[in-house]
Amino acid sequence: MKRFLCLLCLVLLPAQGGGQTAAAPAPAADTKPGDDVVMSFEDYEPKSTLVVPEHPKTRAKYPFIDVHNHQEADEMTRAQVDKLVADMDGLNMAVMNNLSGGWGETLAKGVRNLKGPYPKRFTEFANVDFKRIDEPDFGANAARQLEQDVKVGGAQGLKIFKNLGMFVTDKNGVRVHTDDPRIDPVWDKCAELGIPVLIHTGEPSPFWSPWDRHNERWLELKQYPSRRRTDPRFASFEVTMEEQHNLFRKHPKTIFIAAHLDWLGNDLGRLGKLLDEMPNVYTEIGAVLHEIGRQPRAAREFFIKYQDRVLFGKDIWEPSEYHVYFRVLETRDEYFDYYRKRHAFWKMYGLDLPDEVLKKLYYKNALRIIPGIDKSAFPS
Numbered sequence: 396m397k398r399f400l401c402l403l404c405l406v407l408l409p410a411q412g413g414g415q416t417a418a419a420p421a422p423a424a425d426t427k428p429g430d431d432v433v434m435s436f437e438d439y440e441p442k443s444t445l446v447v448p449e450h451p452k453t454r455a456k457y458p459f460i461d462v463h464n465h466q467e468a469d470e471m472t473r474a475q476v477d478k479l480v481a482d483m484d485g486l487n488m489a490v491m492n493n494l495s496g497g498w499g500e501t502l503a504k505g506v507r508n509l510k511g512p513y514p515k516r517f518t519e520f521a522n523v524d525f526k527r528i529d530e531p532d533f534g535a536n537a538a539r540q541l542e543q544d545v546k547v548g549g550a551q552g553l554k555i556f557k558n559l560g561m562f563v564t565d566k567n568g569v570r571v572h573t574d575d576p577r578i579d580p581v582w583d584k585c586a587e588l589g590i591p592v593l594i595h596t597g598e599p600s601p602f603w604s605p606w607d608r609h610n611e612r613w614l615e616l617k618q619y620p621s622r623r624r625t626d627p628r629f630a631s632f633e634v635t636m637e638e639q640h641n642l643f644r645k646h647p648k649t650i651f652i653a654a655h656l657d658w659l660g661n662d663l664g665r666l667g668k669l670l671d672e673m674p675n676v677y678t679e680i681g682a683v684l685h686e687i688g689r690q691p692r693a694a695r696e697f698f699i700k701y702q703d704r705v706l707f708g709k710d711i712w713e714p715s716e717y718h719v720y721f722r723v724l725e726t727r728d729e730y731f732d733y734y735r736k737r738h739a740f741w742k743m744y745g746l747d748l749p750d751e752v753l754k755k756l757y758y759k760n761a762l763r764i765i766p767g768i769d770k771s772a773f774p775s
Contacts, residue, residue: 436613436614436740437614437736443730443742445729445730447728447729447730448727448728449728449731450722450726450727450728450745451718451722451728451731452718452721452722452725452726453485453486453718453721454485454486454487454721455486455487455488455717455721455725455757456487456721456725456750456753456757457487457753457754457757457758457773457774458487458488458489458757458758458772458773458774459486459487459488459489459707459757459758460488460489460490460491460492460706460707460757460758460761460762460765460768461488461490461491461492461707461708461709462492462593462652462679462681462706462707462708462761462765463492463494463593463654463679463681463682463708463709463710464491464492464493464494464708464709464710464712465493465494465495465710465711465712466479466491466493466495466505466509466712467495467505468493468495468496468504468505468506468508468509468517468519469497469501469502469504469505469508471505471508471509473508473512476508476509476512476513477512479491480513480516482714483516485714486714486717488717489516489758489772489773490515490516490517490518490758490761490768490772491516491517491518492517492518492519492520492551492552492761492765493505493509493517493518493519493520494520494522494554494593495522495554496519496520496521496522496544496550496554497521497522498521498522498523498524498540498541498544498548499540499543499544499548502519502521502522502544502548502549502550503544503547503548503549505519506519506548506549506550510549515769515771515772518551518552518765518767518768519549519550519551520550520551520552520553520554520593521541521544521545521548521550521552521553521554522553522554522555522556523537523540523541523553523555523578523581524537524540525558525559525563525571528563528565528571528575528577529565529566533577533578534577534578534579534580534581535580537578537580537581538580538581538583538584541553541581541584541585541588542584542588545588545590550590551590551765551766551767551768552590552591552592552593552765553581553585553590553591553592553593554592554593554594554595555592555593555594555595555596556595557595557596557597557598559571559573559578559596560572560573560596560597560630560635560638560639561597561598561629561635570628570630572638573594573596573635573638573639573641573642574638574639574641574642574645579645579646582642582645582646582649583646583648583649585649585650586646586648586649586650589766590650590765590766591650591651591652591677591764591765592649592650592651592652593651593652593654593679594639594642594651594652594653594654595654595655596635596636596638596639596653596654596657597632597635597636597639597658598622598624598658599612599658600632600658600661601616602616602622602623602624602632603624603625603629603631603632605625606623606625612737612738614736614737614740615737615738618737632658636657636658639653639657640669640673643673643675643676644673646675647673647674647675648675649675650675650677650764651675651676651677652676652677652678652679652706652764653669653676653677653678653679654678654679654681654708655679655680655681655682655683655710656678656679656680656683656686656687657669657678658683660680660683660686660687661686663690663693663694663697666678666697667697667700667701670701670704676704677704677705677706677760677764678704678705678706679705679706679707679708680705680706680707680708680720680756681708681709681710682708682709682710682711682738684719684720684723684733684743685733685735685738685739685741685743687723687746688719688723688733688739688742688743688744688745688746689739689741689742689743689744691744691745691746694746695746695747695748698746698748698752698756699748699749699752702751702752702755702756703755703760704760705755705756705760706756706760706761707720707756707757707758707761715734716734716735719731719732719733719734719743722743722745723743723744723745723746724745724746724748724753724756725745725747725748725753726745726747727745727747728743728744728745729744729745730742730743730744731743731744754774758773759773
């Protein structure tokens with residue numbers, strides 16, 4: 396106790412002969428006297444002192460199919476396509492699936508631009524024009540257009556964007572539900588044609604939560620306030636996703652790929668129950684790697700258990716970001732950075748997936764459900 400009091404004296408008692416208190420600790424090297432030590436969340440970028448084995452990856456262990464990508468293929472030049480393929484080669488990406496195909500001549504032109512020079516390296520999914528939702532026989536006409544896009548235009552699947560269920564409204568301003576019966580002929584046509592539907596419904600559940608200090612996506616909602624979904628014009632997260640799940644139930648003969656782990660990457664148990672209930676449903680990992688990488692043990696068990704139901708996807712095309720995907724999926728590395736702070740202010744951990752699981756994730760599952768992909772580029 397005496398020693399403790401003496402230490403306090405050095406700070407609290409006047410110095411000998413001067414009547415002054417002891418000097419305050421010197422400011423940090425990167426601050427000036429008087430600087431406020433409080434900083435913004437955006438500015439805080441600590442450098443880890445952790446020393447652990449590191450195995451960064453710039454190329455996938457096996458050739459892979461990216462089922463979730465977006466290119467404006469109808470506007471691309473040959474030089475741009477050549478550059479795209481060169482970047483794909485560097486990643487060991489054997490096939491890119493472009494989800495932004497459109498319909499009619501736009502889709503056909505995109506297919507020609509990509510598959511003309513590289514017939515084995517691309518697949519293209521068509522889209523639906525929901526602006527025509529109020530037209531008589533909308534569903535039948537949309538199904539007829541889709542059939543034309545597949546048989547003539549070269550589409551190998553259908554992509555549904557998040558506008559359905561969130562932003563599409565009818566002539567009365569009423570939100571069109573994802574399971575709206577007017578669209579049923581489209582899903583039935585997909586089953587008839589044997590093509591999958593990659594469907595993006597909803598958004599991360601924190602977008603519906605209050606924008607406060609408890610919200611995991613606080614930074615993203617600060618940077619992009621328009622992504623907040625507390626406006627009453629939006630249905631709740633639960634209602635939005637249940638409409639999609641009801642769609643899956645209504646059309647058991649149609650293969651659906653629920654994009655972004657169905658926004659249930661933070662609740663893999665719930666996602667597993669969905670896959671158990673609906674054998675026609677698959678999922679993919681585009682833009683949700685940050686959920687997988689923070690729960691390596693639970694995620695590894697999930698990928699092993701549902702190894703026949705999960706596909707590889709990335710979403711935004713930025714070649715360097717794939718490196719983090721490979722590292723999470725293939726290594727046992729600990730505590731490394733994700734590539735976008737607004738998605739994950741936490742660190743990543745590797746899953747070290749078994750080779751057979753990696754092969755299914757990277758290409759085998761996609762080969763099974765997307766028709767027309769050349770299998771010769773992949774190991775057996």
